Amino acid sequence: MRARSLLVLALATAAFPLAGCKKLLRIGKRSHHGHYDAGSYVYTAPSIAPAPTAAPFDAGPRVDPAQQRALTLDEASCATGTAPTECNLAGIAYEEGKGAPVDYARAADFYKKACDGKLADACSNLGALYDDGKGFPADKAKASALYDQACKAGSSRGCNHLGLHYLYALGGRAQDSGKAAALFRKACDAHDAYACTNLGYMYWRGLGVPKDSKRAVDLYDKGCMGGDPSGCHNLGVQYEKGEGVAKSDAVAAGYYLRACSGGAAGGCINYGVMLESGRGVPYPDAAGASAYYERGCSAGKPSGCYNLGRLYEGGKGVAVDTTRAKALYKKACDGGDADGCAGLGRMP
Numbered sequence: 001m002r003a004r005s006l007l008v009l010a011l012a013t014a015a016f017p018l019a020g021c022k023k024l025l026r027i028g029k030r031s032h033h034g035h036y037d038a039g040s041y042v043y044t045a046p047s048i049a050p051a052p053t054a055a056p057f058d059a060g061p062r063v064d065p066a067q068q069r070a071l072t073l074d075e076a077s078c079a080t081g082t083a084p085t086e087c088n089l090a091g092i093a094y095e096e097g098k099g100a101p102v103d104y105a106r107a108a109d110f111y112k113k114a115c116d117g118k119l120a121d122a123c124s125n126l127g128a129l130y131d132d133g134k135g136f137p138a139d140k141a142k143a144s145a146l147y148d149q150a151c152k153a154g155s156s157r158g159c160n161h162l163g164l165h166y167l168y169a170l171g172g173r174a175q176d177s178g179k180a181a182a183l184f185r186k187a188c189d190a191h192d193a194y195a196c197t198n199l200g201y202m203y204w205r206g207l208g209v210p211k212d213s214k215r216a217v218d219l220y221d222k223g224c225m226g227g228d229p230s231g232c233h234n235l236g237v238q239y240e241k242g243e244g245v246a247k248s249d250a251v252a253a254g255y256y257l258r259a260c261s262g263g264a265a266g267g268c269i270n271y272g273v274m275l276e277s278g279r280g281v282p283y284p285d286a287a288g289a290s291a292y293y294e295r296g297c298s299a300g301k302p303s304g305c306y307n308l309g310r311l312y313e314g315g316k317g318v319a320v321d322t323t324r325a326k327a328l329y330k331k332a333c334d335g336g337d338a339d340g341c342a343g344l345g346r347m348p
Contacts, residue, residue: 063099071099078110084117091125095134104135115146120153124161131161131171144171151183156190159183163198167207177208188219193226197234204234204243213244224255229262236270240280249280260292265299268292272307276317286317297328302335309343322347 071093077086091110094103108129114122127146130139144165150158163183169175181202187195200219203212217238223231236255239248253274259267272292278284290311296304309328312321326347332340 063101067093067099069099078113082117084114084119084122087111087114087117088119088122088125091122095125095129104129108135115149118153120150120155121157123147123153124150124155124158127158127161140165140171142171144173147171151186156187156192156195159187159190160192160195160198163187163195177202179208181208188222191226193223193228193231195223196220196226197223197228197231200231200234213238215244217244224258227262229259229264229267232256232262233259233264233267233270236267240270249274251280253280260295265296265301265304268299269296269301269304269307272296272304276307276311286311288317290317297331300335302332302337302340305329305332305335306337306340306343309340313343313347 071090074086074090074093077083078090087110091107091114093099094107094110096102108126111122111126111129115126123146127143127150129135130146131143132138144162147158147162147165151162160183163180165171165173166176166183167180181199184195184199184202188199196219199209200216200223201207202209203219204216205211217235220231220235220238224235225231232255236252236259237243238245239255240252241247253271256267256271256274260271261267269292272289274280275285275292276289290308293304293308293311297308298304305328309325309332310316311318312328313325314320326344329340329343329347333344334340
C-alpha cells in the first residue's frame with residue numbers, strides 16, 4: 001500500500017496508514033540538504049519525501065502460508081463478481097508480494113475489477129501502478145484520470161495523489177497550488193495522514209494558502225500522529241528551527257528518530273547530525289551517528305553519504321578509511337551534492 005506525502009523540502013528549493021487502506025503512493029526522491037554549524041554538518045531540510053512503499057518481494061524466503069491462504073480466499077471471492085473489496089486485497093497481495101511473488105500485471109487486473117466494482121480506493125491503487133510504470137509503461141495522464149475518479153468517489157488517497165499531480169503539473173494537469181491545497185485539505189479532513197503532512201507543507205511554503213508556520217506545525221503533528229514518518233521529520237525541523245513552535249533540540253531529535261524508525265531517510269540523517277553534534281541528546285556520539293548516516297546513504301540520500309564520508313575521512317567515530325570516504329563522496333557527488341563533489345576533489 002502506498003501514499004504520497006510531502007516532506008518539507010524547499011520545493012524548487014523545493015516535503016497514512018489509512019483505515020482500511022493497503023496502498024501507499026510514493027513520490028520519489030526530492031530531499032534537499034542545507035548547512036548549519038558553519039557547514040560542519042549537512043542535514044536534510046524539510047522536503048518532499050517518499051512515503052513508505054511496499055518492500056520488493058524476495059524470491060528467497062518462503063511464502064507465508066497464512067498470507068497465501070488469505071490470497072486464495074480473496075481470489076475466490078473476487079471471482080464471484082460481487083466482492084470488490086476482496087479483489088482490491090488480492091491486488092495488494094500481488095503488488096506487495098504477500099502470499100505470492102510480486103506480479104504487477106495481476107495486481108492491475110484485480111485493481112481494475114475492484115475499481116469497476118465501484119471501490120474508489122482500488123481506482124487510486126490502479127492509478128498508482130500507471131503513475132509508477134509498474135506492470136506496463138508509465139502513463140501519468142491515465143493515472144491522473146484514475147485519481148480524479150477515485151477522489152470524486154470518496155477516496156481520500158485519490159484526492160491526495162491528485163493534489164500532487166496539480167502541485168507538480170503531472171498527467172496533463174496545469175500547475176495549480178490552490179487546487180493542490182484544496183485536495184490535500186479534503187483528504188486530510190478524511191483522516192489521510194499523508195495529506196495532512198502535504199497540507200502542512202503548503203502552509204509552510206505559502207503555496208495556495210497563506211504562509212503560516214503554526215498551522216504547518218499542527219498539520220505535521222496530525223500527519224505524524226496518523227502514521228506518516230515524513231510528518232514526524234518535518235515536525236522535527238520545525239522544533240529544531242523554532243518555526244511555529246518553541247525551539248527545542250531535544251524534541252526535534254525525538255521526532256527525527258521517530259521519522260527514521262518509520263522509514264523516512266531524512267530523519268535518519270538529521271538524527272545522526274544531532275548525535276554527532278551532541279544537540280538534543282545526552283552526549284555526542286559520532287559512532288552512533290555513523291550508523292544513521294549509513295541508513296540515509298543506503299536509502300539514496302546524498303547528504304547521508306557525504307556525512308558518512310566526512311567521518312571516514314577524519315576518523316571520527318569510525319576508523320580512518322580514505323578509500324571508503326572517497327567512494328562515499330563520489331556517491332554523494334553523483335547524487336548532486338556539491339559538498340560531496342568538494343570532498344571528492346580533495347581526496348588523493
